[in-house]
Amino acid sequence: MPSWPTNTKYISQSTPRVDAAAKLTGRARYSSDIQADGWLYGMILRSKWPAAKISGINLDKALQVPGIKAAITVRDGERTVHFYGEELAAVAGTTRQACLDALRAIEVKAQPLPFVVREDDAKKDNAPKVWEGAANASPGKSREQGTLDQAFTECAAVIEGFYTTPVQIHNPMETHGNTVSWTDDGVTAWSSTQGISSVRDGLAGALKLDHSQVRVITDFMGGGFGAKFGAGAEGVLAARLSREAKAPVRLMLTRFDQALAVGNRPSSFQKIKIGALADGTLHAFEMDNYGTAGIGAGGDSGGGGGGADIPAPYIYKVPNIRVKQTHVAVNAGSARAFRAPGNPPASYGMESAMDDLAVKLGMDPLELRLKNDPNEIRQREYKTGAEKFGWKQKYQKPGSSPGIVKTGIGCAGAAWPAGGASKSTQGEAQINPDGSIEFRLGVQDIGTGTKTVIAVVAAEMLGLKTEQITVKVGDTNFPPGPGSGGSTTCASISPTVFDICTKALQQLQTQAGIADARGENWFAACKKLGVSPLVVHGQWQPGLSADHACGVQFAEVTVDTETGLVTVKKVVAVHDCGLIVDKLTTESQVNGGIIMGLGYALYEERVMDDLSGVVLNPNFETYKLPGLADVPEIEIVLINMPERGVIGIGEPATVATAGAIANAVANAIGVRVSSLPITPAKVLAALGKVPPSTASKS
Amino acid sequence: MKSPEPENFGAHSRRTFLKTLGTAAVTAAAARAQSVAAELEKVNAEKTLGPGAVPVTLKVNGETLKLMLEPRVTLLDALRNYSSLTGAKESCDRAACGACTVMMDNTPIYACQKLAIEAQGREITTVEGLAKNGKLTKVQQAFWDKDALQCGYCTPGFVMSVTALLKKNPRPTAEEVKHACAGNLCRCGTHPHILQAVFQATGVNTASKTEVMDYA
Numbered sequence: 064m065p066s067w068p069t070n071t072k073y074i075s076q077s078t079p080r081v082d083a084a085a086k087l088t089g090r091a092r093y094s095s096d097i098q099a100d101g102w103l104y105g106m107i108l109r110s111k112w113p114a115a116k117i118s119g120i121n122l123d124k125a126l127q128v129p130g131i132k133a134a135i136t137v138r139d140g141e142r143t144v145h146f147y148g149e150e151l152a153a154v155a156g157t158t159r160q161a162c163l164d165a166l167r168a169i170e171v172k173a174q175p176l177p178f179v180v181r182e183d184d185a186k187k188d189n190a191p192k193v194w195e196g197a198a199n200a201s202p203g204k205s206r207e208q209g210t211l212d213q214a215f216t217e218c219a220a221v222i223e224g225f226y227t228t229p230v231q232i233h234n235p236m237e238t239h240g241n242t243v244s245w246t247d248d249g250v251t252a253w254s255s256t257q258g259i260s261s262v263r264d265g266l267a268g269a270l271k272l273d274h275s276q277v278r279v280i281t282d283f284m285g286g287g288f289g290a291k292f293g294a295g296a297e298g299v300l301a302a303r304l305s306r307e308a309k310a311p312v313r314l315m316l317t318r319f320d321q322a323l324a325v326g327n328r329p330s331s332f333q334k335i336k337i338g339a340l341a342d343g344t345l346h347a348f349e350m351d352n353y354g355t356a357g358i359g360a361g362g363d364s365g366g367g368g369g370g371a372d373i374p375a376p377y378i379y380k381v382p383n384i385r386v387k388q389t390h391v392a393v394n395a396g397s398a399r400a401f402r403a404p405g406n407p408p409a410s411y412g413m414e415s416a417m418d419d420l421a422v423k424l425g426m427d428p429l430e431l432r433l434k435n436d437p438n439e440i441r442q443r444e445y446k447t448g449a450e451k452f453g454w455k456q457k458y459q460k461p462g463s464s465p466g467i468v469k470t471g472i473g474c475a476g477a478a479w480p481a482g483g484a485s486k487s488t489q490g491e492a493q494i495n496p497d498g499s500i501e502f503r504l505g506v507q508d509i510g511t512g513t514k515t516v517i518a519v520v521a522a523e524m525l526g527l528k529t530e531q532i533t534v535k536v537g538d539t540n541f542p543p544g545p546g547s548g549g550s551t552t553c554a555s556i557s558p559t560v561f562d563i564c565t566k567a568l569q570q571l572q573t574q575a576g577i578a579d580a581r582g583e584n585w586f587a588a589c590k591k592l593g594v595s596p597l598v599v600h601g602q603w604q605p606g607l608s609a610d611h612a613c614g615v616q617f618a619e620v621t622v623d624t625e626t627g628l629v630t631v632k633k634v635v636a637v638h639d640c641g642l643i644v645d646k647l648t649t650e651s652q653v654n655g656g657i658i659m660g661l662g663y664a665l666y667e668e669r670v671m672d673d674l675s676g677v678v679l680n681p682n683f684e685t686y687k688l689p690g691l692a693d694v695p696e697i698e699i700v701l702i703n704m705p706e707r708g709v710i711g712i713g714e715p716a717t718v719a720t721a722g723a724i725a726n727a728v729a730n731a732i733g734v735r736v737s738s739l740p741i742t743p744a745k746v747l748a749a750l751g752k753v754p755p756s757t758a759s760k761s
Numbered sequence: 762m763k764s765p766e767p768e769n770f771g772a773h774s775r776r777t778f779l780k781t782l783g784t785a786a787v788t789a790a791a792a793r794a795q796s797v798a799a800e801l802e803k804v805n806a807e808k809t810l811g812p813g814a815v816p817v818t819l820k821v822n823g824e825t826l827k828l829m830l831e832p833r834v835t836l837l838d839a840l841r842n843y844s845s846l847t848g849a850k851e852s853c854d855r856a857a858c859g860a861c862t863v864m865m866d867n868t869p870i871y872a873c874q875k876l877a878i879e880a881q882g883r884e885i886t887t888v889e890g891l892a893k894n895g896k897l898t899k900v901q902q903a904f905w906d907k908d909a910l911q912c913g914y915c916t917p918g919f920v921m922s923v924t925a926l927l928k929k930n931p932r933p934t935a936e937e938v939k940h941a942c943a944g945n946l947c948r949c950g951t952h953p954h955i956l957q958a959v960f961q962a963t964g965v966n967t968a969s970k971t972e973v974m975d976y977a
Contacts, residue, residue: 075973077969079905079906079908080905080908080910082913083904083905083908083910083913084897084901084905086910086913086916086917087888087897087901087904087905087910087913087916087917087920088848088888088889088891088892088897088901089846089847089848089849089887089888089889089917090848090889091913092847093847093850093914095847095850095851096841096847098842098845098847104842158831158834159834159838159842160831160833160834234948235912235914235948236850236852236858236860236912236914236915236946236947236948236949237850237852237912237914238852283912283913284912285850285852285912285913285914286911286912286914286948286949288948315851317854318852318853318854318855318857318858440976443976447974451972509912510911510912510913510914510949511911512911639976643973646971646973647908647969648908650908650954650969650971651908651911651949651950651951651954654950654951654952654953654954655911655949655950655951656950657950658950658952659948659950682853682855682857683853683855683857683858683946684855684857688946688948689950689952690939690942690943690945690946690952691938691939691942691943691945691952691955691956692939692940692943694950694952694953694956697953698970698971698972699970699971699972700971700972700973700974701971701972701973701974702974702975702976703973703974703975703976704975704976704977706977
């Protein structure tokens with residue numbers, strides 16, 4: 064079995080990302096920056112009806128707009144649209160303004176249909192059907208173990224709660240989109256994607272081309288968080304417009320489009336009943352959960368998909384359980400994978416119930432976790448984090464913080480059971496006689512630092528400096544790599560680069576006759592290659608990576624009981640990801656996970672209007688993201704476990720935050736706000752100062 | 762296209778009055794001919810622009826850009842799509858995210874909220890105009906060192922906001938940095954590192970508090 068080197072110069076140290084200068088000077092070209100020769104703007108006309116029969120779309124007037132080179136419908140003939148924002152037609156033109164004019168000139172004949180956008184409404188028997196001939200609510204899946212009803216009678220404490228989480232929108236800063244050029248030689252797509260291979264395959268399938276006729280390039284991309292894997296309607300439309308207009312088409316979604324049609328995290332409505340024995344041992348757990356994945360049918364989301372089911376009782380083992388889950392279709396854009404699918408809502412619901420149970424038991428909630436968490440690594444993380452955070456010194460009984468602005472603390476645990484690696488990952492390196500070396504992997508860097516990881520591992524293995532390593536990714540012409548999802552990228556590419564380097568050193572030994580070509584011998588060895596560069600192919604190898612990362616987070620908040628405003632003051636996060644490859648970018652991942660979790664806890668929610676069926680907040684003024692002033696002091700402890708090999712960190716880092724913050728709020732004010740996001744209105748309602756809002760129940 | 766002035770205005774407007782003066786009036790008032798001609802020229806310069814493309818001259822990063830743009834084209838659109846300056850990013854296109862932040866006469870502005878024709882005669886600086894001869898500015902270098910960027914799409918906007926702040930206030934407090942960046946959003950959650958980077962750029966040492974512990 065291969066193993067990672069010890070006494071490292073780069074691995075587990077802090078290496079600033081290798082492509083930062085390009086991003087900091089504006090030199091980096093994202094998909095939205097591509098200016099292919101003669102390129103046209105592309106734009107999409109979307110349904111303004113949440114449900115309608117479309118009997119005709121007339122493009123004639125759009126085609127007459129000066130500058131318009133192509134106008135197409137998504138499909139011919141009659142069709143039904145199922146959500147506000149569904150794609151109807153698309154145009155390509157020489158200016159943005161021409162396209163805007165053309166969209167307004169398209170005539171759509173539509174007969175509006177009844178619709179439903181709220182989960183509770185959609186569950187009713189007489190609700191309009193999202194899909195003809197199918198009930199909105201799935202029959203539901205049940206799972207039972209032990210003797211639940213009897214078990215509850217054996218408990219010393221039982222609590223019941225109804226914990227809800229909203230639909231969250233990915234909102235990457237770069238919207239979805241592509242620049243696509245369709246020529247006789249095939250299709251080239253500069254895609255803002257997390258999966259160049261899946262986009263290639265998707266485009267080829269939709270356009271009836273061979274895979275080899277489609278090339279996807281992603282030099283830089285502005286964030287995805289799970290929503291950017293497929294070619295998407297927008298990718299296919301861009302390609303069709305390019306064919307029609309005989310010119311490259313850049314079709315990037317607007318911020319509005321982004322909120323409607325390209326994914327979201329499903330909602331959850333978790334009715335939880337949980338009981339423990341007198342010593343705090345969890346004994347009985349019952350959950351009835353429903354949520355919506357929009358028009359998507361939903362399904363299990365325990366590890367990767369975009370469905371509405373969540374893992375329960377999450378990270379805990381309870382001997383007697385009954386779990387029932389239902390997904391409810393509504394007339395809204397379909398869910399997609401979203402950073403740790405299923406896990407943040409599961410953590411929020413379960414960890415809230417744990418704290419409520421601790422109150423009933425009269426136990427310190429941290430003690431209740433230590434009593435019941437079966438995972439040894441997390442046990443260690445709780446103890447480490449508690450000390451760093453000062454849990455013992457800070458903990459007060461719920462609601463006992465004095466004054467108008469109250470302080471509270473909370474904690475929660477995370478797991479990422481998916482993870483692991485894509486075992487089919489390949490890559491190559493070209494070593495030139497002058498000693499320069501270029502790595503080529505068909506993976507993409509979505510902002511996590513993938514290029515930097517390649518450079519770090521290569522520099523370590525070859526005894527070179529990271530500046531000497533040229534890294535090329537984001538091109539389907541390179542050996543195939545994984546999609547950037549499931550926190551698998553780092554664990555996929557690190558062993559692959561390890562393998563390439565091992566083989567390169569072996570071949571240099573054979574060809575150059577130098578026993579160890581690393582470090583100071585590098586240039587001499589390469590020179591002996593003569594005139595032909597050495598190209599070395601490698602692939603993922605077992606023994607260098609693992610899965611199942613864990614983490615725990617502690618949060619301290621203040622709650623203004625007059626305004627209801629929650630401020631997160633501090634977060635201590637303790638995470639493990641096996642062998643840390645680059646400390647600096649790992650730290651960035653954890654920061655990012657916490658801040659996204661903070662948004663989920665306090666601000667983010669897609670709001671649907673049940674009268675019109677539209678998304679009311681498809682923009683950044685009303686869909687609030689955390690800003691610099693909202694970000695607390697964050698302290699991170701990384702538990703380094705080189706013996707496990709490399710594990711991804713992107714997803715586990717965002718799981719526990721909302722639960723920890725929610726528990727801190729409950730600890731501060733002595734009552735539970737059992738619905739995310741924890742807005743001032745909900746805090747005041749929980750305190751009995753204002754009536755509960757009926758509008759924010761979903 | 763409609764004139765911006767009311768058509769049925771009881772008295773002549775200054776513009777129509779001058780226009781209808783005609784040659785006779787000019788001849789008759791020979792002594793004042795020159796000043797009338799000058800007035801006419803001035804008035805003609807006020808003519809309605811558009812809807813078609815008009816010549817627009819922008820001064821960006823010290824260089825002159827001569828473009829033909831419809832008057833409704835924003836500065837952001839002009840930079841990104843009528844020249845090759847794609848550093849300023851489009852993310853919301855409605856003054857809510859700051860990815861398009863550029864400096865206009867050293868003041869940070871949202872380029873998506875400024876028409877290109879309005880930006881004429883002003884000094885525009887984009888992220889491409891900061892590094893001179895390939896040498897990063899202190900702010901850029903600090904962002905790199907502290908990993909104050911992830912996907913990088915919001916980064917040019919933050920760099921411009923911070924650069925503009927430090928021009929006016931070389932030693933800002935954390936609160937002042939937060940205020941200066943209040944108009945910039947980042948979805949990757951790079952904020953703590955941005956704060957560290959700003960302090961490094963001002964010469965304040967900010968060591969990472971992150972601790973690495975061995976499990977074994």
